[in-house]
Amino acid sequence: MDVFLNLPVLVQVALKGLAVICVMFPIAGACSMAERKVSAWIQSRPGPNRTILPVFRWVPVVGPFLQKLGAFQLAADGLKFLFKEEIVPGQVNRLYFILAPVIAMIPALSTVTFVPFGASIDHAGRVFPLMLANVDVGLLAVFAVASLGIYSIILAGWASNSKYPFLGAMRASAQLVSYELSLTLSVLPVFLWINAPGTAGTMSLAKAVEFQSQAGFWGGAWFIITMPVSALVFIIALFAETNRQPFDMPESESDLVGGFHTEYGAFKWALFFVAEYSNMIVGSGVFVLLFLGGWNPIPWVSLATLAGWLGIAGHPVLVGAISILIFIGKILAMLFFFMWVRWTVPRFRYDQVMEIGWKKLLPLAIANLVVYAIGIALIQK
Amino acid sequence: MAHLLFLVFSVFSAVCAAGIVLSRNSVNAAMFLLLSLLGIAGLFVSLDAFLLAFLLLLVYAGAVVALFVFIVMLLDTGGGTSPARSLVAKLAGLVALALIAAGLGSFALRGRLAAPGAAGIPAVGASLKAYAYQLFTLYLLPVEIVGFLLLITMIGVIVLSRKEEGNP
Amino acid sequence: MAVVPLQRKPLTFAERTYLPQIAAGLWTTLRHLVKPAETLQYPEQRPAIPPGYRGAPTLVRDPNGREKCVSCQLCEFVCPPKAIRISPGAVPEGSGRDHVEKGPLAFDIDMLRCIYCGLCEEVCPEEAIFLQNQYSMSGVTRAEMVNHKDKLLEMGGTLPDRHFKWDRKKAAEEAGGAHH
Ligand code: SF4
Ligand code: SF4
Numbered sequence: 001m002d003v004f005l006n007l008p009v010l011v012q013v014a015l016k017g018l019a020v021i022c023v024m025f026p027i028a029g030a031c032s033m034a035e036r037k038v039s040a041w042i043q044s045r046p047g048p049n050r051t052i053l054p055v056f057r058w059v060p061v062v063g064p065f066l067q068k069l070g071a072f073q074l075a076a077d078g079l080k081f082l083f084k085e086e087i088v089p090g091q092v093n094r095l096y097f098i099l100a101p102v103i104a105m106i107p108a109l110s111t112v113t114f115v116p117f118g119a120s121i122d123h124a125g126r127v128f129p130l131m132l133a134n135v136d137v138g139l140l141a142v143f144a145v146a147s148l149g150i151y152s153i154i155l156a157g158w159a160s161n162s163k164y165p166f167l168g169a170m171r172a173s174a175q176l177v178s179y180e181l182s183l184t185l186s187v188l189p190v191f192l193w194i195n196a197p198g199t200a201g202t203m204s205l206a207k208a209v210e211f212q213s214q215a216g217f218w219g220g221a222w223f224i225i226t227m228p229v230s231a232l233v234f235i236i237a238l239f240a241e242t243n244r245q246p247f248d249m250p251e252s253e254s255d256l257v258g259g260f261h262t263e264y265g266a267f268k269w270a271l272f273f274v275a276e277y278s279n280m281i282v283g284s285g286v287f288v289l290l291f292l293g294g295w296n297p298i299p300w301v302s303l304a305t306l307a308g309w310l311g312i313a314g315h316p317v318l319v320g321a322i323s324i325l326i327f328i329g330k331i332l333a334m335l336f337f338f339m340w341v342r343w344t345v346p347r348f349r350y351d352q353v354m355e356i357g358w359k360k361l362l363p364l365a366i367a368n369l370v371v372y373a374i375g376i377a378l379i380q381k
Numbered sequence: 382m383a384h385l386l387f388l389v390f391s392v393f394s395a396v397c398a399a400g401i402v403l404s405r406n407s408v409n410a411a412m413f414l415l416l417s418l419l420g421i422a423g424l425f426v427s428l429d430a431f432l433l434a435f436l437l438l439l440v441y442a443g444a445v446v447a448l449f450v451f452i453v454m455l456l457d458t459g460g461g462t463s464p465a466r467s468l469v470a471k472l473a474g475l476v477a478l479a480l481i482a483a484g485l486g487s488f489a490l491r492g493r494l495a496a497p498g499a500a501g502i503p504a505v506g507a508s509l510k511a512y513a514y515q516l517f518t519l520y521l522l523p524v525e526i527v528g529f530l531l532l533i534t535m536i537g538v539i540v541l542s543r544k545e546e547g548n549p
Numbered sequence: 550m551a552v553v554p555l556q557r558k559p560l561t562f563a564e565r566t567y568l569p570q571i572a573a574g575l576w577t578t579l580r581h582l583v584k585p586a587e588t589l590q591y592p593e594q595r596p597a598i599p600p601g602y603r604g605a606p607t608l609v610r611d612p613n614g615r616e617k618c619v620s621c622q623l624c625e626f627v628c629p630p631k632a633i634r635i636s637p638g639a640v641p642e643g644s645g646r647d648h649v650e651k652g653p654l655a656f657d658i659d660m661l662r663c664i665y666c667g668l669c670e671e672v673c674p675e676e677a678i679f680l681q682n683q684y685s686m687s688g689v690t691r692a693e694m695v696n697h698k699d700k701l702l703e704m705g706g707t708l709p710d711r712h713f714k715w716d717r718k719k720a721a722e723e724a725g726g727a728h729h
Contacts, residue, residue, distance in 0.1 A: 045588040096408070141435050144435035147439055147443025150447050151450070
């Protein structure tokens with residue numbers, strides 16, 4: 001750790017960036033594989049289970065297992081994207097056409113830096129979060145940078161110079177702007193509760209977790225228990241923000257071919273894909289931190305308690321590893337939930353999306369905010 | 382380091398701002414606006430005002446410019462020649478230019494901004510709490526006025542965009 | 550046409566939130582998720598072909614191992630896409646089929662044209678052509694996709710006589726009923 005901190009700032013930044021890329025790309029790839037597997041299982045079929053590297057064919061148990069799991073399919077897909085011909089259709093605006101997937105990567109990869117992915121306990125018994133950029137405004141930063149993602153979709157749709165991508169981009173931008181409101185409003189009660197009078201104001205995600213790991217009945221309850229409506233609005237808006245079914249208007253295959261990425265292929269298309277999955281990952285991460293207790297194993301049992309039970313309270317590295325595992329496990333569960341919903345719920349019609357967003361979700365979020373604001377004011381006085 | 386960053390970000394924003402005015406294609410102009418905003422956000426970050434930086438991103442870059450681009454795309458005003466300007470417009474432009482030049486010149490020649498020392502400025506942009514406190518105490522009236530203005534705009538848009546009965 | 554007005558109940562509040570329905574749907578998909586797959590792993594596992602399946606048309610032999618086709622060319626005539634081409638010829642001496650006048654010298658079915666309609670099987674007076682259970686045909690040239698006589702006979706094999714048409718006829722003749 002000290003070796004790292006002694007490096008020049010620029011080297012540190014570069015290393016962190018590299019780490020993000022090296023982690024996010026494979027995870028996004030694995031998500032795409034998981035998506036295919038989950039969809040297959042839900043539809044009572046085995047899913048991709050054929051591809052195998054010849055070397056692994058002779059590994060007794062592991063080889064067939066990985067083959068059944070489609071692990072090599074993932075590698076094959078990735079390689080295919082790398083080696084496919086990069087086609088740029090003739091009628092597009094080249095600059096923006098190529099820029100759009102690159103822009104998609106910016107929020108996708110940089111929001112991760114604001115998300116604490118674990119915590120550890122130092123020798124003094126204090127819990128400190130593990131994250132790449134510890135800024136006070138945590139959640140705001142995630143929202144702000146994530147809101148830039150809309151440009152990649154708009155530019156992709158506009159630069160493609162063709163009808164379906166354009167329609168997809170139109171829908172996407174309207175949808176993203178509409179649901180951003182509910183998303184932001186739904187988390188306000190959480191921060192109203194956290195920022196009790198007399199404490200230093202914060203929007204930090206780590207603080208939110210800290211609040212869910214206190215002792216006592218109300219201290220240890222996760223926010224999904226104390227604020228179920230907030231959690232509901234947040235998760236619905238999250239589905240819309242990440243363009244996932246049932247809100248995948250921008251790319252609804254049945255009426256828009258592929259939506260904003262219709263004209264894309266090969267690696268540029270893969271970048272959109274990675275961006276979508278990393279947005280999902282970050283979104284799930286934020287949801288887990290805010291409403292599902294972050295790295296606390298189960299409600300009313302905090303990480304520190306667990307470390308005490310396991311007798312590893314004195315080992316920061318061990319505790320950190322366990323907290324990261326718990327957190328990643330929760331994120332995986334969330335991702336599974338995303339996929340599960342995707343293969344269950346049919347797509348909404350576009351006007352329904354708008355109606356849900358403006359006429360149902362937004363009033364609900366506002367009412368929720370008002371109720372909780374009054375309640376919190378009465379409790380915290 | 383800080384000076385270097387300041388220089389980089391400010392030059393970047395200024396160049397992009399020039400790009401907004403000079404570019405013929407309105408999508409290019411909107412993109413320059415976005416870049417310029419990003420530069421300004423960078424300036425805020427280098428001043429440790431994370432909150433302002435992210436609010437700028439969230440509100441302007443994330444929503445306002447997105448709407449600009451949205452509308453530009455809907456209207457499909459792809460470049461083309463700008464319409465011929467009338468004499469009055471040209472004169473007005475000249476006057477505006479002269480005013481800007483005079484203003485900049487006066488700064489350059491005899492500018493001695495009586496700026497309070499950096500320590501004298503309350504760092505309300507840096508801390509979330511201080512910022513919110515100021516917003517709802519000292520600056521409450523402007524906030525309310527701006528909010529009211531937005532409300533009026535919203536009502537206006539709704540009224541204007543409503544179709545007349547029986548004459549769709 | 551009678552108009553039947555349908556009484557649709559207005560949706561209840563719970564239904565309008567979609568949430569109970571979504572939860573029920575999630576439960577359904579979850580059950581499917583843990584169910585074993587219902588698909589076949591094709592090249593290794595093959596589906597059971599039910600009797601009466603209309604696969605590729607084939608020529609069959611009678612239980613004595615003789616070709617049944619008498620080259621009447623009815624099937625060639627009836628075949629809608631003209632997939633069958635027959636060159637009739639004399640039956641060679643001592644082939645065990647001396648009682649018939651003609652037999653096919655060549656019998657080609659172009660599987661790129663065949664539409665598996667089964668009309669050939671239906672029209673054949675000799676019960677010599679049957680659509681059996683081959684469903685997987687492949688080839689890299691057009692010529693490969695034409696089944697010649699040898700191949701057709703090989704694919705067809707010997708089918709037990711289903712209708713005993715000739716046996717019955719013979720029995721009838723022997724009984725003296727000169728019906729035909
Ligand atoms: S099945 Fe139909 S199309 Fe095929 S050969 Fe027989 S008659 Fe012709
Ligand atoms: S297969 Fe049947 S219908 Fe066709 S030529 Fe032979 S006997 Fe006649």
